[in-house]
Amino acid sequence: MTDRWALAPAEDGGVDVAPLGPDGLPAGPVRRESDLAGAVRSRPEVTRWVWRSTAEVYPRLLATGVRVERCYDIEDAETLLLGHEGRYGEPRSAAAALARLRGGPVPPDPPQRAAEPGAQSPLFEPAGDHLPLPDLLAVYAEQQHRHQKAAHPDRMRLLTAAESAGMLVAAEMNRSGLPWSAEVHRALLHELLGERYAGGGEPRRLAELADEVSAAFGRRVRPDLPADVVKAFAQAGIKVKSTRRWEIRSVDHPAVAPLLEYKKLYRIWVAHGWSWLQDWVRDGRFRPEFLAGGTVTGRWVTNGGGGLQIPKVIRRAVVADPGWRLVVADADQMEPRVLAAISRDPGLMEVAGRDSDLYQSVSDRAFSGDREQAKLAVLGAVYGQTSGDGLKNLAALRRRFPKAVAYVDEAARAGEEGRLVRTWLGRTCPPAAGSGEDTAEEAGIPGGEEENEGQSGWVPGYASADSRARGRFARNFVVQGSAADWALLLLAALRRALWDMAAELVFFQHDEVIVHCPAEEAEAVVRAIRDSAALAGRLTFGDTPVRFPFTTAVVECYADAK
């Protein structure tokens, strides 16, 4: 039996608390207490705390060593509910929700604040300001009612609960940080980039490569200036439209090799070099502020430090504490497995019902064993590829897995037509920026791609480029977003499984988690991840044969995983 209480910090530093009944309505009087952490700590029987904003409350609790089992974040739920109701963009603060309820003027959300390196800031800015507990409870009761009216009320309740759980995880990860060896990082930088020169200019290796590029062109060229490089190629008789890797790669010129090497190392230097280390690593931890549900698809983002873009080569610096290990776990072929679960395509569910390599299974059935072709076809279907080999292979995919392809096709059509598109649990895709009339403006474009001939399914027809882009977005949204739904449930389950252990979740990146734990706990953590993935699959998608296997590695250094 869940024991629910609501809580609201008071202006004077105290806190108001109130018990809630099973219906979500107050089951007793509001009580004023002097100390937030004390109010929570003295009620260990409470299994879910209802509050306005996890970001407002939970870091303060964690700072005093208090964790909570579950919570319900009213402002996050408001965001999800508004989206589900097709009211994307309306102010999502609790104060705004209250105003809508009472019929008063709706206050706009205050602007968000940017992250500052190294600052002990909250994980993210709450949407609005403090609200008295009785008002908060009115909003909460109304939200319970709105869940009831959702397309799938049970799923919607699961979604808001899961994202609230994600916010607890995010706050705890922000507090723990990712173990990071500045010493290893510095050694790595020196090895890759060479010595730094006084004055903050390019390190030795970059200067050398810039010289090589210049020598190859026969004049001084700055490789970090795209315009300069394009001009230099033009003078050498080679036309390039940009200096992107994929375009430069196939050019036959002696400057290409040092240029590509320069760009690779330059990237390390500017994005993960010495100043990054200075800004973002403190006391042996990298603390990117994780923000659960920071994107429209429900994927997380980090605020500061590029926490979800750690280059593979830099992962050498992620090192467990002495006697501890990193359990690095990566979901295998997550997106096609999610597509199987949401489309209920019999053939795809069958191959996704095994732990073995899904792309290999798909290729055995539809691509005469060519795994790469199968992978490209699946990803092309999910991303909305409109040309190239992926499109050709899509026809084969459609023959073998018609329901799966039809599912993303239907999402694309809905997106093009401006209809609402939802993830499995009910997160809803925002409408087009200028939703409405956009059909006439591109009337000169015939549309109807030639490459689609001979295919039986829906093809992107006489739609504007803008509308096709929305179609691709919607197509990807249902898969990427439903994968994010599942990942939230995974994190929630894993957090509970690790509750009584020393192990801590320290990193999450879409389909990958890292747990930092004492060496002797590592095997238990691996089991916990496997169990949590299976549980998340059942909770999210219901009764399907789809499995969600993980590749796990118990290592001392992140770079040693896979």
Next chain:
DNA sequence: AGTTTCGGCGCC
């Protein structure tokens, strides 16, 4: 001089 956009690339 300060702020916004762009190009390019890192991750999934």
Next chain:
DNA sequence: AAAGGGCGCCGAAACT
């Protein structure tokens, strides 16, 4: 010849 979803970050370029 063509290229496909989601993000963040940085310096340079373009803007006010």
